Amino acid sequence: MPKYLIQFVQQHPSFRIFELESVAKIFNINVEYNPNDLDVLESLDPSIESPFLYVNIPSDEDVKKICSRAVLIKQVISVWAENKNLKGILEDINSNYDKKFLSNYLVDKTYRIEVDGYGTKYTQPKKLEMMLKISESPLWDNGKVVMKPTDESNHIVWTIQTDFGVERQGMVRNDSLEPRIIFFGQRVARGNRDDIIRFNLQERKYLGTTSMDPELSLVSANMGLVKKGDFMLDPFVGTGSFIIVSSHFGAQTVGCDIDMKAMRKQEECNLETNFADYGLSSHLMGTVLCDNSCPPWRTIPMFDSIITDPPYGVRAGAKKVGYKDNRRNRDIPEECKVGHVPQYIEYKVPDVMADLLELAAKTLVIGGRLVYWLPTSPDYKETDLPRHPCLRLITASCLQILTNRWGRRLVIMEKTINYNDEIHHKSKLTQDDLGQIDPQHKDLRQIVFWKAMGSSEKSLRKEKKKENHKNIDYINERKKINNSDNNNNSNNNNENTDNTKII
Numbered sequence: 001m002p003k004y005l006i007q008f009v010q011q012h013p014s015f016r017i018f019e020l021e022s023v024a025k026i027f028n029i030n031v032e033y034n035p036n037d038l039d040v041l042e043s044l045d046p047s048i049e050s051p052f053l054y055v056n057i058p059s060d061e062d063v064k065k066i067c068s069r070a071v072l073i074k075q076v077i078s079v080w081a082e083n084k085n086l087k088g089i090l091e092d093i094n095s096n097y098d099k100k101f102l103s104n105y106l107v108d109k110t111y112r113i114e115v116d117g118y119g120t121k122y123t124q125p126k127k128l129e130m131m132l133k134i135s136e137s138p139l140w141d142n143g144k145v146v147m148k149p150t151d152e153s154n155h156i157v158w159t160i161q162t163d164f165g166v167e168r169q170g171m172v173r174n175d176s177l178e179p180r181i182i183f184f185g186q187r188v189a190r191g192n193r194d195d196i197i198r199f200n201l202q203e204r205k206y207l208g209t210t211s212m213d214p215e216l217s218l219v220s221a222n223m224g225l226v227k228k229g230d231f232m233l234d235p236f237v238g239t240g241s242f243i244i245v246s247s248h249f250g251a252q253t254v255g256c257d258i259d260m261k262a263m264r265k266q267e268e269c270n271l272e273t274n275f276a277d278y279g280l281s282s283h284l285m286g287t288v289l290c291d292n293s294c295p296p297w298r299t300i301p302m303f304d305s306i307i308t309d310p311p312y313g314v315r316a317g318a319k320k321v322g323y324k325d326n327r328r329n330r331d332i333p334e335e336c337k338v339g340h341v342p343q344y345i346e347y348k349v350p351d352v353m354a355d356l357l358e359l360a361a362k363t364l365v366i367g368g369r370l371v372y373w374l375p376t377s378p379d380y381k382e383t384d385l386p387r388h389p390c391l392r393l394i395t396a397s398c399l400q401i402l403t404n405r406w407g408r409r410l411v412i413m414e415k416t417i418n419y420n421d422e423i424h425h426k427s428k429l430t431q432d433d434l435g436q437i438d439p440q441h442k443d444l445r446q447i448v449f450w451k452a453m454g455s456s457e458k459s460l461r462k463e464k465k466k467e468n469h470k471n472i473d474y475i476n477e478r479k480k481i482n483n484s485d486n487n488n489n490s491n492n493n494n495e496n497t498d499n500t501k502i503i
């Protein structure tokens with residue numbers, strides 16, 4: 001299989017490999033890489049960390065398909081030479097390839113050369129100087145330089161990509177510095193960054209305080225394997241960020257929310273008008289005003305994916321229909337039943353999560369994915385995760401740190417067993433089956449809004465923080481989870497004895 005170099009973007013490092021794996025699965029493309037290379041890709045040591053990863057992918061066409069969806073890929077290069085300096089690059093090109101092959105390569109083609117640096121920025125004169133250093137090659141005998149091609153299919157983008165590493169950022173104009181490595185090759189495709197611009201929140205008319213940013217919405221839809229013709233649900237839809245991008249990827253979508261005002265504040269500007277603005281109305285099956293603690297769906301496998309950002313009670317309050325304890329008369333008079341707005345009570349975050357997993361167990365098709373955001377703090381432990389016997393955890397290690405007190409994880413699960421009321425009803429399951437054993441997210445509001453705590457609790461936490469400070473909990477814990485994920489994967493793939501991970 002041909003070898004390609006992926007350059008990932010700098011954002012959301014713990015999400016990148018899972019997005020690549022998910023997108024490859026959407027298109028049924030076999031992608032191989034050496035799992036040891038992840039130590040560099042995901043390293044927290046800036047002197048080692050690098051966003052470049054070599055992978056094997058069957059063809060250029062497959063690379064283009066992956067790049068048409070993956071938003072955390074910057075570009076994919078078919079590397080021709082790799083060296084510490086440009087003199088070495090030139091020597092490699094001229095010695096690794098036959099002279100005739102090189103001089104014929106650009107016949108009847110147009111091309112341009114782009115120079116870019118990771119951890120540095122080049123001025124235009126510097127870029128030209130670098131291009132000149134590799135000019136003495138038969139490769140440039142033919143072909144015509146065109147900066148804005150009219151025919152992309154006949155146009156080649158050569159790239160000189162240097163890697164200085166993040167540590168050397170800021171030393172940008174120090175020309176005496178040597179890069180860690182220089183790659184020279186043909187760019188096969190750019191990642192799907194354009195969709196981030198298309199769904200930019202600043203240009204979306206209807207928004208709420210918890211609208212999910214487009215990059216993470218697109219990543220979530222990719223993790224949910226959303227594709228054309230799928231049926232996708234967001235049970236906590238709010239302003240509809242996930243259903244919009246899933247519709248863009250060709251799914252038919254439906255959204256539910258307990259609060260009409262979250263979906264529709266005004267007649268002329270609401271979730272539906274956003275769909276119309278994007279030209280996606282035909283993909284919206286509808287919105288349902290309902291409470292996810294008693295969902296309106298039949299227990300049959302019908303959704304290909306459930307992608308959602310449940311309320312954690314930090315910004316968007318979690319509530320469910322119910323009577324407050326002090327309410328004396330619980331019967332609604334017959335004449336008030338039409339148009340009756342029920343009373344809401346507190347919906348505890350662990351219950352929100354447990355109900356969500358049950359909904360997924362009941363309504364996802366086998367192989368369908370539940371993708372949801374789980375609030376997390378530095379005290380996170382694996383037993384915090386909600387579980388269900390019908391669902392297999394793929395990963396919970398994609399972590400977005402929001403402040404030093406809390407963050408959120410993108411949890412990805414897959415339905416593996418059909419729900420059976422006799423075996424899987426809540427009443428038949430143990431706490432071990434359901435997870436969330438004393439989870440840290442049960443009192444997240446307190447963790448986030450620390451001021452609300454009593455002074456003794458505050459000083460206790462201060463002590464604890466001092467103790468933990470050296471460890472930088474998040475970072476080490478993420479490392480731990482990544483390792484355990486890798487171990488799990490290698491245990492699962494124990495037939496695959498070589499060093500290469502096959503997705």
Ligand SMILES: C[S@@+](CC[C@H](N)C(=O)[O-])C[C@H]1O[C@@H](n2cnc3c(N)ncnc32)[C@H](O)[C@@H]1O
Nearest residue numbers: 211212236238239241257258259262291292319
């Ligand atoms: C974090 S927001 C979702 C934001 C959404 N992803 C967006 O992009 O706008 C959570 C949503 O859950 C809704 N919600 C709270 N309790 C609910 C319940 N019991 N059933 C259904 N929706 C609920 C809230 O009204 C809120 O709109």
